[in-house]
Amino acid sequence: MHSTTRPALTVADLLAESDFGLQLLAGVRSTHRPIEGIHLSELEDPTPWMLPNSILLSAGVNIEPHPKAGARLVEVLSSADMSALGIALDHYLPVLPTIMVRRAKELDFPLFTVPMTVPFRRITAFVYNTLASKDMYRLRRSLSVQSHLLELLIEERGISDLVADLSRLLETTVLLFDGRGTILAETQGQPRLSSRIRAGLFDAYQWHRGRREPVAAFQSGGFRVSYREAILQGRPERVLMAVYANRPIPELAETTLSFAQKLLTLDRLRERDIASLQRRMRTGLMDDLVSGIGTERELAERMRQYGLDPHRPWRIAVYDVDGFTGHFEHHDRRGHREEQIQAFKGVFLDSADAFLEGQGLPYLTVLKGDSVAALIQFADPGQAGSERTLVALRERLEADLHPATMSVGVSAPATGASAAGPAFKQAREALTLAQQGASVRIRFFDQIHPQNRLLEAQSEEALSAIFAETLGRLAEYDASHRAQLIPTLRVYVEEDRSIARAARVLHMHRNTLTKRLARIEQLVGRSLTATDDLVAIDLSLKAAELLSGKEGRP
Numbered sequence: 001m002h003s004t005t006r007p008a009l010t011v012a013d014l015l016a017e018s019d020f021g022l023q024l025l026a027g028v029r030s031t032h033r034p035i036e037g038i039h040l041s042e043l044e045d046p047t048p049w050m051l052p053n054s055i056l057l058s059a060g061v062n063i064e065p066h067p068k069a070g071a072r073l074v075e076v077l078s079s080a081d082m083s084a085l086g087i088a089l090d091h092y093l094p095v096l097p098t099i100m101v102r103r104a105k106e107l108d109f110p111l112f113t114v115p116m117t118v119p120f121r122r123i124t125a126f127v128y129n130t131l132a133s134k135d136m137y138r139l140r141r142s143l144s145v146q147s148h149l150l151e152l153l154i155e156e157r158g159i160s161d162l163v164a165d166l167s168r169l170l171e172t173t174v175l176l177f178d179g180r181g182t183i184l185a186e187t188q189g190q191p192r193l194s195s196r197i198r199a200g201l202f203d204a205y206q207w208h209r210g211r212r213e214p215v216a217a218f219q220s221g222g223f224r225v226s227y228r229e230a231i232l233q234g235r236p237e238r239v240l241m242a243v244y245a246n247r248p249i250p251e252l253a254e255t256t257l258s259f260a261q262k263l264l265t266l267d268r269l270r271e272r273d274i275a276s277l278q279r280r281m282r283t284g285l286m287d288d289l290v291s292g293i294g295t296e297r298e299l300a301e302r303m304r305q306y307g308l309d310p311h312r313p314w315r316i317a318v319y320d321v322d323g324f325t326g327h328f329e330h331h332d333r334r335g336h337r338e339e340q341i342q343a344f345k346g347v348f349l350d351s352a353d354a355f356l357e358g359q360g361l362p363y364l365t366v367l368k369g370d371s372v373a374a375l376i377q378f379a380d381p382g383q384a385g386s387e388r389t390l391v392a393l394r395e396r397l398e399a400d401l402h403p404a405t406m407s408v409g410v411s412a413p414a415t416g417a418s419a420a421g422p423a424f425k426q427a428r429e430a431l432t433l434a435q436q437g438a439s440v441r442i443r444f445f446d447q448i449h450p451q452n453r454l455l456e457a458q459s460e461e462a463l464s465a466i467f468a469e470t471l472g473r474l475a476e477y478d479a480s481h482r483a484q485l486i487p488t489l490r491v492y493v494e495e496d497r498s499i500a501r502a503a504r505v506l507h508m509h510r511n512t513l514t515k516r517l518a519r520i521e522q523l524v525g526r527s528l529t530a531t532d533d534l535v536a537i538d539l540s541l542k543a544a545e546l547l548s549g550k551e552g553r554p
Contacts (some may be wrong), residue, residue: 020122089114215231289364
């Protein structure tokens with residue numbers, strides 16, 4: 001049964017506010033839609049972070065260069081049952097693209113414009129004040145408190161100020177935890193709480209939540225606690241508590257905490273939007289640096305925006321998961337497997353960013369295939385100084401992605417924006433050697449033997465000599481016996497010396513492959529487990545590739 005109660009605020013109500021000067025361009029038949037939230041974002045798809053029946057306000061950052069993005073945004077919001085979309089004019093768009101307006105009319109989705117003279121915060125304040133005033137007569141004091149808290153959010157004074165004002169207004173101790181129980185902010189009123197008691201209250205909250213109790217309040221010892229959660233993607237990311245001793249929880253606390261919960265959720269969504277936008281900009285810059293897209297001056301200026309000094313040395317490190325695809329072989333359904341891979345890559349990049357952010361180092365990161373590439377400006381760019389940080393990062397990644405293990409290739413120190421492309425190639429080459437070594441899991445390009453670095457610059461005669469020195473006898477054996485030992489060796493090396501995987505690729509029994517590998521060791525006079533011998537074999541195989549011009553076929 002549907003309620004006949006009129007919503008506290010509709011799209012039509014918002015459009016009717018003459019002070020805002022909003023202009024409806026599409027969706028006139030749908031202006032009866034309720035407004036139950038408001039969100040500010042420039043993401044292509046902000047709906048995962050929006051409350052149901054919300055309106056979205058945007059300056060059109062992504063629409064100005066790509067008009068079709070505006071039509072896609074309308075489609076995304078409409079399919080998610082959002083209420084309306086408002087675009088501020090003259091920041092990036094003098095008028096809305098025709099394709100966007102036409103699509104909104106086709107979907108009968110409310111689309112309106114906001115004059116440049118009207119700040120988004122005025123509309124945000126109006127919406128939240130209206131939504132909070134359903135019971136104005138009964139909760140007049142609560143609305144006064146909510147208005148005050150809203151001003152805190154609009155002024156962007158931070159969660160510490162919000163918690164402090166809640167403590168003062170509610171005349172009690174207020175705590176704010178993250179989802180793991182770490183205190184983010186607190187203001188001690190009465191009662192005074194020790195660190196042990198605070199930890200105990202969070203444990204009591206988790207126990208209460210685990211029981212799926214309908215009331216967001218519990219009692220622990222001599223304390224009565226009312227709490228509210230800011231939940232994103234099904235997980236509590238912020239937990240706000242008002243703690244009372246020897247007295248009931250007042251009604252003002254319940255209504256005020258509920259309003260503060262919305263503000264915390266909105267603040268957390270804003271933080272995520274900003275972080276997501278910064279991630280995209282960092283990734284875009286890293287891609288442009290590696291690909292050489294843009295002038296030296298433009299790229300250098302963009303590097304400075306992230307604290308990177310183009311004139312000081314930096315290195316590029318490439319982190320690669322050993323046997324990446326093998327971690328997902330147990331997933332039978334391809335769709336589920338792809339979801340797992342994408343989730344794994346997301347944690348991979350998030351973990352790298354979190355570590356480098358915590359180190360306070362200027363950096364850029366990007367996913368390249370199954371690897372994470374990081375451009376890092378170390379305090380000490382020498383091998384000893386940078387290796388300490390890079391090994392610690394590898395340990396952090398392996399802990400977060402357990403049981404995965406990492407190999408790392410690191411470029412030589414470089415300066416200037418134009419050096420990023422060559423440095424990335426250096427890091428990839430060093431990574432290849434790190435993956436071939438049984439014990440050395442991090443390789444620095446500037447510490448690799450010069451013969452390795454100069455291989456591609458050698459003449460055909462020199463490359464032939466490199467090949468003949470290591471694999472010449474094996475090639476003669478293949479020719480005279482019509483054998484396939486060199487292709488077998490190549491597959492074995494490419495499959496990270498895994499007999500199981502190489503046997504599958506070669507459609508060969510493992511015992512047969514083992515015998516072939518023993519024969520190869522005998523003919524070339526080198527071990528397939530010794531690092532130096534593997535490097536020599538890899539150089540010889542690479543020399544054959546360069547000579548033939550067809551990778552994988554000597």
